[in-house]
Structures are given as structure tokens and as C-alpha cells.
Amino acid sequence: AVSPLKPPAPPSSSKSVPLTTLARQFGTPLYVYSRAALTCAYQAYAQACAGHNAKVYYAVKANSNLAVLDVFAKLGAGFDIVSGGELARVLKVGADPEKIVFSGVGKSVSEMQSALNAGVKCFNIESLPELHRLHEIAANTGKTARVSLRVNPDVDAKTHAYISTGLKSNKFGIAFDEARAAYRTAASMESLEIIGIDCHIGSQITDIAPYLDALDKMLELIESIEADGIKISHLDMGGGLGICYDAETPPAISTFVHTLLSHLAKRGHGHREILFEPGRSLVGNAGILLTKVEYLKPGAAKNFAIVDAGMNDLARPAMYQAYHDLIPVLQHRDNTPQALYDVVGPVCESGDWLGRDRTLALKSGDLLAARSAGAYSFAMSSNYNTRPRAAEVMVAGEHAYLVRARETVEELFAAEMRLPD
Numbered sequence: 523a524v525s526p527l528k529p530p531a532p533p534s535s536s537k538s539v540p541l542t543t544l545a546r547q548f549g550t551p552l553y554v555y556s557r558a559a560l561t562c563a564y565q566a567y568a569q570a571c572a573g574h575n576a577k578v579y580y581a582v583k584a585n586s587n588l589a590v591l592d593v594f595a596k597l598g599a600g601f602d603i604v605s606g607g608e609l610a611r612v613l614k615v616g617a618d619p620e621k622i623v624f625s626g627v628g629k630s631v632s633e634m635q636s637a638l639n640a641g642v643k644c645f646n647i648e649s650l651p652e653l654h655r656l657h658e659i660a661a662n663t664g665k666t667a668r669v670s671l672r673v674n675p676d677v678d679a680k681t682h683a684y685i686s687t688g689l690k691s692n693k694f695g696i697a698f699d700e701a702r703a704a705y706r707t708a709a710s711m712e713s714l715e716i717i718g719i720d721c722h723i724g725s726q727i728t729d730i731a732p733y734l735d736a737l738d739k740m741l742e743l744i745e746s747i748e749a750d751g752i753k754i755s756h757l758d759m760g761g762g763l764g765i766c767y768d769a770e771t772p773p774a775i776s777t778f779v780h781t782l783l784s785h786l787a788k789r790g791h792g793h794r795e796i797l798f799e800p801g802r803s804l805v806g807n808a809g810i811l812l813t814k815v816e817y818l819k820p821g822a823a824k825n826f827a828i829v830d831a832g833m834n835d836l837a838r839p840a841m842y843q844a845y846h847d848l849i850p851v852l853q854h855r856d857n858t859p860q861a862l863y864d865v866v867g868p869v870c871e872s873g874d875w876l877g878r879d880r881t882l883a884l885k886s887g888d889l890l891a892a893r894s895a896g897a898y899s900f901a902m903s904s905n906y907n908t909r910p911r912a913a914e915v916m917v918a919g920e921h922a923y924l925v926r927a928r929e930t931v932e933e934l935f936a937a938e939m940r941l942p943d
């Protein structure tokens with residue numbers, strides 16, 4: 523008998539892997555990524571950069587699974603890393619050190635040493651104490667460290683306060699007014715070689731205007747630094763381009779890149795090497811989180827759908843009140859009633875929710891897909907409540923590959939020790 527829940531067969535030309543099959547094979551909660559979607563987003567950047575001296579450095583923090591890094595490495599991407607751990611990951615997939623930039627406000631001595639030994643293209647330096655530390659390490663090892671100073675252009679990216687980074691009140695970057703002097707200081711350090719300048723104004727930015735403001739300020743600064751006789755080879759505009767989670771309308775990747783590059787050309791900087799460090803816009807809409815409805819719990823004030831993925835798996839709603847679309851994997855064709863649900867996880871916190879006030883027709887055992895879960899999703903997951911982290915799968919053509927095994931409970935406390943009796 524044909525199940526009323528059976529989805530229509532996909533067109534014979536399209537290769538696809540049913541999510542129900544993946545849930546059965548790998549269990550839930552399960553992250554599923556699409557290689558085709560990763561490739562498509564990367565190509566949009568690469569094609570828009572073609573013919574210009576512009577390049578993409580994928581911000582590894584958004585999704586650092588080795589399979590994701592491997593896809594981008596093979597496509598020719600560079601990488602923007604923020605820790606020794608991320609350095610190890612990109613080296614593991616064979617990244618060319620000349621295509622690695624090292625960002626972050628709190629680089630430790632050992633992280634700087636490892637990156638210097640690896641021969642990364644550039645350290646993005648965020649403060650004078652960091653500049654002094656890197657200089658000392660480079661001098662002690664007889665190496666030259668290539669640097670770019672991250673400048674805080676003080677523009678309002680109009681995004682969530684936790685992911686806005688280019689305002690004076692943020693911890694990031696060297697203050698705009700102090701940058702020229704910082705460059706002079708850097709130029710006097712013989713174990714450092716200044717190669718660039720960078721900024722990053724925030725994340726999930728859906729408007730180009732703040733970028734153009736930042737670009738104008740950066741160009742003004744570059745001109746004053748170069749007037750001091752210091753050459754700036756590249757300008758790194760950071761990442762931050764937003765994606766559509768709900769009803770946002772961010773510019774297309776190609777529009778974003780073309781607009782910035784043509785603005786540069788208009789300002790007489792068309793020759794300059796440009797770096798982009800996108801994370802979310804490369805991976806965000808290339809992944810979903812599959813979760814199973816455990817219980818439906820009707821209530822006077824609220825109906826709850828309790829699912830098997832929690833805030834430990836997907837922290838963005840709890841942390842930023844972020845919206846992720848939640849869609850049933852199979853639509854009920856019987857008379858399952860629609861109701862208004864808060865979709866919540868099993869974690870013992872009221873903040874443990876994936877979606878609020880969603881109209882859904884649900885039964886226990888149903889699968890839901892949390893969409894736009896390719897960026898800052900698995901990467902921010904934790905083991906809170908001693909919950910093993912989800913498995914990750916990548917679909918490539920008609921094949922699905924396990925790219926991270928589900929953790930076991932034993933692994934979670936394998937490194938712990940009790941006191942002697």
C-alpha cells in the first residue's frame with residue numbers, strides 16, 4: 523500500500539537523498555550538509571572575484587568540519603582562522619599556508635608560534651600589546667611575521683548587538699583614530715612585515731550601505747598610512763554578509779562583491795588586493811538540523827513540541843533569539859490538526875527552544891528540519907546535560923557520507939578522573 527505520507531518522487535534527473543532515509547540510517551539529531559550548496563555559494567564569490575585581485579578566505583569558525591574545509595580547499599579557497607585548533611584543522615585538509623589569515627583578539631603565545639612555523643600569509647592584529655607579543659616571538663625565532671592591523675571603522679552594521687563588531691564600543695580592532703600611529707609603530711618593528719589592513723564590521727548584515735561606509739573609511743586611512751611611507755598591499759573587508767533565515771533580503775553574493783569592487787575602482791583603488799572572509803554566507807543555507815518530535819505536550823497557555831535536539835545542539839535561538847525555519851520533513855495528509863507550538867529541546871533550561879509560536883501539524887515521531895543550520899550551529903554545539911553531540915552527514919550527489927560520528931556518552935567523560943581514595 524502506498525503510504526499517504528510518501529512524498530512525490532523527485533524528478534528522475536535530480537539526484538537526491540531523502541531525509542527520512544538519513545534519519546533512519548544515522549539517527550537524530552543529525553546535521554545534514556549539501557556539497558552542492560557549499561560549492562554553489564563558493565562559486566558565487568569566486569565568479570564575482572574573477573578578473574579582480576580579490577580572494578575568498580572562508581571563516582572556519584562558521585563550520586569547521588573537515589569535510590566542509592576539504593570541499594572549500596579543493597575549490598581553491600583560502601581560510602580565515604581564529605585559533606590554534608582551527609589552524610590544525612585547515613592544515614589537516616592540506617590548506618596552503620599562503621592562503622591562511624589568522625584573526626582573533628586573544629592569540630596566545632603558542633598559537634602565534636604554531637602559525638608562524640606554519641608560515642601563514644598574515645596575522646590580523648587587533649591591539650598594540652598583541653603587536654608587541656608577535657614581534658617578540660618572531661624576533662626570538664629569527665622569523666618575519668607578516669601583519670595586517672584590524673581597524674575598527676566605527677560603523678553601525680545594524681545587526682544583533684552580540685554579532686556587531688565594528689562599533690567603538692566593541693572589543694574588536696584598533697580604534698580608527700589610533701590606527702595610523704599603530705602602523706608607524708608596526709613599521710618600526712624589524713621582525714614584522716606590514717602587508718595589509720583589515721576590518722570586520724559584524725555578522726548577518728543584510729544591507730550593503732555599512733560596508734560602503736567602512737570601505738570609504740578604510741581607504742581614507744590607507745591613503746594616510748601610505749603617505750607615511752608604509753605600503754599596504756591588501757585590504758581585507760572581513761565577512762558578515764547575511765543570509766535569509768526568515769524574511770531577510772540580503773544582497774546576492776555577486777551583488778555584494780561587485781558593489782564593493784566597483785566602489786573601490788571608482789575610488790582609484792581597483793588594483794588593490796582584496797580579501798573577503800565570509801563564513802555564514804558560504805555555509806549557512808547549506809545545512810539543516812534534523813530532529814525528531816519526542817512528545818507533544820498541550821497546555822493551557824502554550825503547546826509544546828518537545829524534540830530531541832536542544833540548545834546544546836543549536837544554540838542560536840537561545841543565545842540570540844535567532845529564527846530558524848522549522849519544517850516538517852513529511853506533510854501529514856490525514857486530519858492531523860495544526861496547532862501553535864513552541865518547539866523546545868530536552869535540556870533543563872527555559873531558554874532551550876528552537877522555535878516559538880510555530881503553526882505545525884505534528885505527531886510524536888515526526889521529523890522536523892531546522893533550516894539554515896550550516897553556520898554557527900554544530901560549531902557552537904556543546905555537551906551540556908551530558909548530551910553527546912549530533913552526527914554530521916554530507917550529501918554529495920546521491921550519496922550521503924558520515925562526516926562526523928555521533929559522540930558516545932563514554933567519550934564525554936573519558937578524559938575525566940576521580941580523586942584517589
Ligand code: LLP
Pocket residue numbers: 581584602625626685722724725726760761762763799800801802803838842897898
Ligand atoms: N572575519 C572575522 C574577523 C569574524 O569575526 C567573523 C565572524 C567572520 C570573518 C565571518 O563572519 P560571517 O561571514 O560568518 O558573518 N555566532 C554568531 C556569529 C558570530 C560571528 C563572529 N565573527 C551567530 O551565530 O550568528
